[in-house]
Amino acid sequence: MWRHAVAQPDEPTSADLDAIEVEWPLIEAEIALVDAEIRILCADGAPSELDWRRLRRAEARVLREAADFIARTGIALWTEAA
Numbered sequence: 731m732w733r734h735a736v737a738q739p740d741e742p743t744s745a746d747l748d749a750i751e752v753e754w755p756l757i758e759a760e761i762a763l764v765d766a767e768i769r770i771l772c773a774d775g776a777p778s779e780l781d782w783r784r785l786r787r788a789e790a791r792v793l794r795e796a797a798d799f800i801a802r803t804g805i806a807l808w809t810e811a812a
Contacts, residue, residue, distance in 0.1 A: 752803060759795040763788040 742750075750757075766788040770777045800806065 753799065756792070756795040756799045759788070759791045763792050 763785075766781070766785040769781050770785055773781055
């Protein structure tokens with residue numbers, strides 16, 4: 731039986747919820763991007779122009795939200811590997 735050395739709370743803390751709220755617009759944009767990618771992959775026949783437009787808009791939204799997140803928080807979402 732696995733036993734934790736430190737007891738973990740069953741629910742997120744206020745700080746956890748605040749962090750999620752700050753990042754939520756980016757999370758939502760990334761979910762929309764994945765949805766658009768799935769539509770492209772699962773299209774019957776060739777994807778429609780609407781499917782491609784949805785994908786381009788979702789990509790642009792992720793970039794906007796990522797830039798906004800960095801501007802608001804100063805936290806880099808990715809770093810260059812050294």
